[in-house]
Amino acid sequence: MAQIAESGGGDHGKGKKRAKKGSTHVDMTPMVDLAFLLLTFFVLTSTFSKPKVMPLNYPAKITEPGKKPPKVNNAATFILSGDKVYFYRNEFYPKSKPGPNGPTELEEANFGSGENSVRKLLASWNEYVIKNKVALDKQLDKKQIADTTYERKLNDLTVKREAVKVLIKTDDKALCKSFIDLVDELKIASVGVIAPTDLSPGEKELLKEKN
């Protein structure tokens, strides 16, 4: 069937040459088959979503020997170990030198959304920023402030005294997945100051007791 159907073709020589009449139907079935085959192929192989990236700024390396990292107010420290996540608030007080509330103890959290989850904890610690962010979001929606102003104001919020600053420490067994999950939770809770740092010897000891 895949040919151009011809009809007539009789009148040689004699008389005027006439354009051929009759149907010029082309059988399109194979072409359509191929078109659908290609369509299926491209639908199944194409990937629309380009991978996304999550920015994270690391603190600059301390080059001068003996220089200590700056003190942080209203800090929270998360310690990742294997698939577990521990935390403590404020400064670290070893057993030999307990602070106003006694020595620091590690508490365990989880990545769910229920009781004692990182999300709930952060939402309560960082309430000040989250509340103010809602107001800023509204202003941005109504176009009362420009994008750049919004970003600057948000940035100012996250470095204020009331905003929580987070230190992330990991041990040798921590997986990248829990690290990324934690940073993700911090972004959800609009924590602006995130600093991945190394474990101190005191924290290592506490971690050993936990495991």
Added chain:
Amino acid sequence: MPKIKMPKGTPSIDMTPMVDLAFLLVTFFMLTASFRNAEPVTVETPSSISDKIIPENVLMVTLDKDGRVFFNLSDAEARKEMLNKMLQKYKIGLSEEKVEEFSFMSTFGCNMQELPAYMNTEAAKRASFPTQGIPTDSTKNELLDWLSFAAVAAGNTGRTAFEEAKLKGAEPKMEDFKPKFILRVDSKTLYKDAQVVIDVFRELNLNNLNFVTSAEAIPVN
């Protein structure tokens, strides 16, 4: 009651609109599809709520779940410059063709001694090339060299692209043309392995890193 007569002959349906649509879709998918380059490693990235799309001019370090390090620089011109500097530094010879081929490859991972053998392997078989990845030990930190040459080369090509865009009359932002530093880790990679690579970045004073993640819905309170 009279009998219902079935029409005889072949029923013909006009398929033209369907075929039109089919071809329209084929054309659309053909034009929008972007094919991925063959990657020597498969990496399952963790997910996050971030919706920032991966930028154009990137230096990407990939870590597989065993902690092997792979490297990719997106810009072909910069790749060539980087490779030539590396060959010079490690005093390794590579033919002009192979250098040209290298500039159009994507992610690679092997030490400098293995590089000529790696380049002589057929393109399809490179994925199974036995290698420990790019060395990052403090005594023989090849990744540091790759990164420092790549950052300079990508910075140069970025600047050229910026100047070109400026000549065309647009008002480009320099920020868009600067090379970005991307880290692609597997969910199961140990963080201490990633930390080695992060420390190399920090050594070069490149502190703004980006982690590749797959998209995830933003939780509603």
